Amino acid sequence: MNHTPTFSLPLPMVDLAGQYAKIQPELDAALLAAVRKGAYIQGPEVKAFAAELSDYVGGAQVIPCANGTDALQLALMALDLKPGDEVITATFTYVATAEVIALLGLTPVLVDVRPDTYSLDLDQVRAALSPKTKAVVPVHLYGQAADMEDLLELAAENSLAVVEDCAQAIGARYTFSDGRKAQVGTLGTIGCTSFFPSKNLGCMGDGGAVYTKDAALAERIRMMANHGQKVKYRHDVIGCNSRLDTLQAAILRVKLPHLDSYIHARQEAAERYDKGLKDLPGLQIPVRNPSSSHVFHQYTLQVKNGQRDALKSYLEEKGIPSMIYYPWPLHEQPAFASDRYPKGAFPVAEQLCQEVLSLPMHTELTQEIQDYIIHTIQSFYHS
Numbered sequence: 001m002n003h004t005p006t007f008s009l010p011l012p013m014v015d016l017a018g019q020y021a022k023i024q025p026e027l028d029a030a031l032l033a034a035v036r037k038g039a040y041i042q043g044p045e046v047k048a049f050a051a052e053l054s055d056y057v058g059g060a061q062v063i064p065c066a067n068g069t070d071a072l073q074l075a076l077m078a079l080d081l082k083p084g085d086e087v088i089t090a091t092f093t094y095v096a097t098a099e100v101i102a103l104l105g106l107t108p109v110l111v112d113v114r115p116d117t118y119s120l121d122l123d124q125v126r127a128a129l130s131p132k133t134k135a136v137v138p139v140h141l142y143g144q145a146a147d148m149e150d151l152l153e154l155a156a157e158n159s160l161a162v163v164e165d166c167a168q169a170i171g172a173r174y175t176f177s178d179g180r181k182a183q184v185g186t187l188g189t190i191g192c193t194s195f196f197p198s199k200n201l202g203c204m205g206d207g208g209a210v211y212t213k214d215a216a217l218a219e220r221i222r223m224m225a226n227h228g229q230k231v232k233y234r235h236d237v238i239g240c241n242s243r244l245d246t247l248q249a250a251i252l253r254v255k256l257p258h259l260d261s262y263i264h265a266r267q268e269a270a271e272r273y274d275k276g277l278k279d280l281p282g283l284q285i286p287v288r289n290p291s292s293s294h295v296f297h298q299y300t301l302q303v304k305n306g307q308r309d310a311l312k313s314y315l316e317e318k319g320i321p322s323m324i325y326y327p328w329p330l331h332e333q334p335a336f337a338s339d340r341y342p343k344g345a346f347p348v349a350e351q352l353c354q355e356v357l358s359l360p361m362h363t364e365l366t367q368e369i370q371d372y373i374i375h376t377i378q379s380f381y382h383s
C-alpha cells in the first residue's frame with residue numbers, strides 16, 4: 001500500500017454523520033416540515049411511522065415509545081405480572097433487558113447463553129423454571145435471532161409469555177423448520193426495539209417501539225405508554241410517559257426505506273471481515289445461526305488465548321477503536337448480585353466477557369478502511 005489513504009485516523013466506531021450526509025436533503029426537508037407544523041408530541045408522523053414499520057415487520061401492531069428500555073418495560077407492564085413473579089433472561093446482554101424486570105418488582109432469573117450464537121441456553125431455561133416463572137426474554141444479540149422455535153415451544157408448554165429484545169436485530173428474519181419466515185420481534189408475545197442513534201435503524205436522540213400481533217395487548221401498551229389513558233384525562237390503568245417525539249418519527253420515516261440497504265452494507269462489511277480474519281488461529285469470527293439472517297449490529301470476534309486486551313490496545317495504537325460488549329455478565333454486576341449466582345455460575349458468559357471484541361461496524365465502512373483494519377489484526381498475530 002503506497003497510495004495515500006482516503007480515511008483519517010483514528011477511525012470511528014460508527015459513522016452517523018457519514019450516513020446522514022447521504023440522505024441530508026430528504027432528512028432536512030422532513031425535519032423542517034415537522035418543525036413548521038408544530039405538532040411536536042403525537043404528531044401525524046408518529047402514527048404514519050408506526051404504520052410503515054408495521055408493514056415492514058409483516059403486520060404486527062407497532063406502538064412507538066420513548067426508547068428501547070421503555071419498550072421492554074411497557075411489554076412487561078402489559079403482561080400484568082405480580083411482584084415476585086419470575087422472568088428468565090440472559091446474563092450476557094445489555095443491562096436494560098434485566099433492569100426493567102427488577103424495576104417492576106419482578107424477579108429477574110438470569111441464565112447462561114450458548115457460546116456460539118449467544119442465544120439463551122435452553123437447557124438452562126428449562127432448569128430455571130419454577131411455578132413463579134411467567135415470562136422469558138430472549139435477546140437477539142449483535143443482530144441475529146436467538147433459538148426461537150424451541151424456545152417458543154418451551155414457552156407454550158409452560159404458559160410463559162415471550163418478550164423479544166430485538167434492540168440490536170431490527171430487520172433480522174427468522175426461518176422456522178417448516179420454512180415460514182418472520183421478522184424478529186413478531187415471533188413471540190411482544191417484541192421490543194430501540195432507535196438509539198447507533199442501532200441499525202437509528203434516530204437522532206432516543207426512540208423505541210413495541211410490537212405485538214395481539215390486539216388487546218397492543219391497546220393496553222398504547223394506553224400505558226400515554227399515562228394509562230385512552231380518553232384524555234381518563235386513566236384506566238397506571239401508565240407512564242413514554243412517547244416517541246414527532247421529530248424523531250419524521251427522521252425515522254425517512255430512514256426506514258433505507259433500512260434494508262443499511263443491513264446489506266453491514267452484511268457486506270461482515271463478509272469482508274470474515275474473509276480477512278477467518279484463518280487466524282487465535283480468532284473466532286461470528287458464528288451464524290442457520291435459522292436467522294444476521295443484520296450485524298455488531299461484528300464481534302472471540303479473541304482466544306487471553307489475547308483480547310492486548311489486541312485491543314494494539315488496535316488502539318494504530319488508530320482503530322474496538323469495544324467490549326459486555327465486560328461483565330449481569331450476574332457479576334453489583335446491582336444484580338444474588339445468592340442464586342455464586343462465582344462461576346455461568347461459565348460461558350464469564351468467558352465471553354473475557355474474549356469478545358467488536359470491531360468498527362457501520363453503513364459507511366469501505367473496503368479500504370476494512371483492509372487497514374484486517375491487515376493490522378493480521379500483523380498483531382504475525383509479529
Ligand SMILES: *Cc1c(COP(=O)(O)O)cnc(C)c1O
Pocket residue numbers: 067068069070093094096097139165167168193194195196206207208
Ligand atoms: C440498546 C439496547 C436496549 C435499550 O435501548 P435504549 O433505546 O438504549 O433504551 C435494550 N436491549 C439491548 C440488547 C440493547 O442493545
